Amino acid sequence: MITVDNITVRFGGVVALSGVSAEFTAPVAGIIGPNGAGKTTLMNVVSGFVQAAEGRIVHDGTDLLRLSPHRRARWGLRRSFQKEEVADDLTAHENVLVQTDHARGAGRGEEAGRLLELVGLADRAHVLGRELTGFERRLVDVARCMAGNPRLVMFDEPAGGLSMEETKRLGALLRDIHAQTGAQTLLIDHDVELIAEVCEEVLVLDFGKRIAFGPTDAVLADPKVKAAYLGTEEV
Numbered sequence: 704m705i706t707v708d709n710i711t712v713r714f715g716g717v718v719a720l721s722g723v724s725a726e727f728t729a730p731v732a733g734i735i736g737p738n739g740a741g742k743t744t745l746m747n748v749v750s751g752f753v754q755a756a757e758g759r760i761v762h763d764g765t766d767l768l769r770l771s772p773h774r775r776a777r778w779g780l781r782r783s784f785q786k787e788e789v790a791d792d793l794t795a796h797e798n799v800l801v802q803t804d805h806a807r808g809a810g811r812g813e814e815a816g817r818l819l820e821l822v823g824l825a826d827r828a829h830v831l832g833r834e835l836t837g838f839e840r841r842l843v844d845v846a847r848c849m850a851g852n853p854r855l856v857m858f859d860e861p862a863g864g865l866s867m868e869e870t871k872r873l874g875a876l877l878r879d880i881h882a883q884t885g886a887q888t889l890l891i892d893h894d895v896e897l898i899a900e901v902c903e904e905v906l907v908l909d910f911g912k913r914i915a916f917g918p919t920d921a922v923l924a925d926p927k928v929k930a931a932y933l934g935t936e937e938v
């Protein structure tokens with residue numbers, strides 16, 4: 704379980720997050736909301752890029768905000784960005800191997816191989832990052848996030864630029880992360896269909912405030928969410 708406890712973030716005069724709280728208990732949880740709602744800022748607080756003025760992020764008794772970003776990675780925090788972070792001059796296998804540094808013990812190469820197979824890239828393992836398609840790079844990114852005993856994995860709009868078919872495959876993988884690694888997964892995306900398919904619970908932000916949180920079906924049916932999220936009734 705990951706507890707977001709009363710998080711407030713200010714950038715000068717802008718209040719990007721205002722006393723946001725939520726207890727994520729589902730294996731995969733979503734964060735949605737209009738542009739500028741504070742979704743990425745919340746992930747930045749969890750990963751340590753942004754400092755909260757107030758609040759705590761607690762996972763099974765550990766306050767993540769007390770750990771340096773480096774120690775958060777060792778602890779098991781993984782993050783993927785809108786633009787995947789795949790090194791052009793490393794192979795797919797090497798890109799995953801880098802992340803297994805956090806793992807204890809031997810078998811890192813095997814782990815990287817197993818994860819690439821899991822995401823469907825076994826036959827592309829020795830291809831350089833720059834030779835991979837956009838979707839393959841995204842898959843490498845997913846494999847990387849699953850390496851080295853993760854406890855919490857966060858994705859910020861991972862489906863951007865993917866086709867419907869690719870988005871479906873990505874969604875199935877995101878759903879599988881918990882079963883494969885035991886890690887909880889947080890997903891930001893504007894694709895509400897994807898969110899509905901992979902997330903059991905959802906937090907909705909608008910102008911830095913929580914406007915809804917709970918089981919996905921209930922949240923997406925909430926008139927407040929429909930009104931705020933798209934400004935229409937068509938969520």
Ligand SMILES: Nc1ncnc2c1ncn2[C@@H]1O[C@H](COP(=O)(O)OP(=O)(O)OP(=O)(O)O)[C@@H](O)[C@H]1O
Pocket residue numbers: 714717718719736737738739740741742743744745
């Ligand atoms: N480093 C920063 N400095 C100043 N303001 C920032 C910074 N990062 C974010 N903001 C502001 O904080 C607010 C929340 O931004 P954030 O990027 O978290 O939104 P978002 O929900 O991820 O939006 P999007 O869907 O467009 O990605 C916005 O008003 C944004 O301009």
Ligand SMILES: [Mg+2]
Pocket residue numbers: 742743744859
């Ligand atoms: Mg964002």
